[in-house]
Amino acid sequence: MVSDRGLEVLRVIVQDYVASREPVGSKSIVERHSFGVSAATIRNDMALLEDEELITAPHTSSGRIPTDKGYRVFVDQLVDLRPLTAAQRGAIEAFLGQSVDLDDVLARTVRLLSQLTHQVALVQYPSLTTARVRHVELVPLAETRLMTVFITDSGRVEQRVLDVASPMDDVLIGELRAKLNASIGGLGLQDAAAKLATFVEGFAPERHPVVQQIVASLSEQVLANKQDRLIMAGTANLARTEDDFSGSIFPVLEAIEEQVILLRLFGEMEIQPGGVLARIGRENAGYGLGETSVVTSGYSSSGGSMARLGVLGPTRMDYSNNMAAVRAVARYLSRLLGTE
Known part of the structure; x- marks a missing residue:
């Protein structure tokens, strides 16, 4: 059983060793800290700490350094963390x-x-295992170039620029945007990925190639966000x-x-x-x-x-x-x- 003074000795050994990287001896403890007892008393406290495997001597006749167990006791005894300036x-x-x-x-x-x-x-x-789709945005950059923006409720925003096989007009982009957000908005990533797998079926066959390209890109974004x-x-x-x-x-x-x-x-x-x-x-x-x-x-x-x-x-x-x-x-x- 370590006494209150023993715990205080352990505390100064940890602090002094962290600051100097030099093993700490009883003499330096008495000189640097106000314990009000002799070096012999501190040596007895240190011997008890060593028996408890809280400190150890790295070399013969040297001071002592904390063990992993000693650091653990020190951390567990930290009642109040030193506030930042x-x-x-x-x-x-x-x-x-x-x-x-x-x-x-x-x-x-x-x-x-x-x-x-x-x-x-x-x-x-x-x-991101619990993240949900907040919004999908489609930004036309040119007739055959589109930016897909994927946003989750965790604050994650991922953008990708995609070159598609055929020109897109504002009507198609608007329809895609509305249907995507209605379909996967608010869903978890796993459910969103499942919805996207069949999303193309809601469009006319002639639209399938370009819609499939966009959906494939969004699916990759969903999977990337799951990692x-x-x-x-x-x-x-x-x-x-x-x-x-x-x-x-x-x-x-x-x-x-x-x-x-x-x-x-x-x-x-x-x-x-x-x-x-x-x-x-x-x-x-x-x-x-x-x-x-x-x-x-x-x-x-x-x-x-x-x-x-x-x-x-x-x-x-x-x-x-x-x-x-x-x-x-x-x-x-x-x-x-x-x-x-």
Whole structure:
């Protein structure tokens, strides 16, 4: 059983080690922190922490560093996250507020998160398994060229330019637009794809070739929107912390390049708007990320679907700052997308 003072000793060991990357000894704890006890008493506390496998000695006669279990206890003891500064909050609002669409806001989000935390930032597109078709727009660009615009209630907008086999007049385009929105508007993506499969049957046979081309393009857009996706930034930050990994960082780089791995990991982490979760070290070993920690929170899109954002880095990270940054950005992103 770890005493309250023991937990406080663990807290300063984590904080000092994260700040300096140097093992922490009892003498430096007494000199730098106001415990009001002797170095011998602190050494006894550290011995108990070591017995509980919360800290370990990387070398003989050295100071101590946190273990994965120690980081876990430290994170679980974080009652109040350190709030972001007014400047940081202002930067979030100013930078994300300039976004022009969902793709832009998510690209800005990962860049901002990587700057705030100095880690790899990850943002998942809003869950499209529950997304519904909001609107389909057809924009004529020339007699045989058309732009199809596919919009979901999650805020996703996808545009494609299509060259068709025969000229189209305004009457046909208007009819197509009206029938498409009447047929698939409000449907989930799976149902929309099924409707599009037989959509051409509602037109005269001579219209089938051009209608089929347009429907085929829209079907591809529907299928593209069904895929879970991640956007990332700040991978170079891993290179700056390469010494925090016992071996090569290449397996970590390979793992984060495989989006399916991170999507599976994200999928196992329960998300709640406003909440923050951390998976630390060996908790990620099954994904080839046993020397990394992942901090995540959830955000809501305009369609009410949930998605995750977070940061990935070495276990020696500033959990308090990173968790506060992830939470703040997630909350602002939810407000920006119109759900709070």
